[in-house]
Amino acid sequence: MAELASPAPRPWWRALRRGFARRCPACGVGAALVRYLKVSPRCAHCGEALHHHRADDAPPYFTCLIVGHVVVPMALIVEQAWEPPLFWQLGFWLPATLVLTLWLLPRVKGALIAVQWAGRMHGFGGHDDERRPELKA
Numbered sequence: 158m159a160e161l162a163s164p165a166p167r168p169w170w171r172a173l174r175r176g177f178a179r180r181c182p183a184c185g186v187g188a189a190l191v192r193y194l195k196v197s198p199r200c201a202h203c204g205e206a207l208h209h210h211r212a213d214d215a216p217p218y219f220t221c222l223i224v225g226h227v228v229v230p231m232a233l234i235v236e237q238a239w240e241p242p243l244f245w246q247l248g249f250w251l252p253a254t255l256v257l258t259l260w261l262l263p264r265v266k267g268a269l270i271a272v273q274w275a276g277r278m279h280g281f282g283g284h285d286d287e288r289r290p291e292l293k294a
Contacts, residue, residue, distance in 0.1 A: 164282065167274065167275040167276075169272065169276075171185075172272065175189075176189060176268040176269070176274075177264045178264075179263055181205055182270065182271035182274040182275060183205040183274065186203070187200035188201065189207055189271070190267060194262065205274075207270065210269075210281075212266050220261050224254060224261060232250050
């Protein structure tokens with residue numbers, strides 16, 4: 158049986174940066190998202206198929222995790238340092254949370270798609286990530 162050649166490695170950090178910028182993880186030029194959260198089926202620049210992604214509920218989860226770890230400590234620091242009135246706290250932190258969440262969500266989704274692409278997961282590796290017929294149980 159012939160030995161299969163290892164595919165060229167895909168740099169994770171470069172793909173992650175490109176995905177966070179909502180760009181194609183392969184070329185960094187084409188848009189990975191065609192609308193706010195709609196993934197482009199293919200990159201308009203290099204033709205890389207992006208429809209394989211399986212982001213599901215991970216982008217909202219990670220976005221909430223990141224926003225919570227930014228907003229809650231900042232709100233506690235402000236409360237301890239200046240003790241502003243509650244209406245000021247609500248009037249500032251609720252919109253800040255909303256804006257940060259809406260800004261971050263498509264970027265996190267792009268980054269997750271890029272991580273899947275770099276790891277050759279869910280069809281992003283072509284035939285390399287599929288089991289060979291002789292190995293199927």
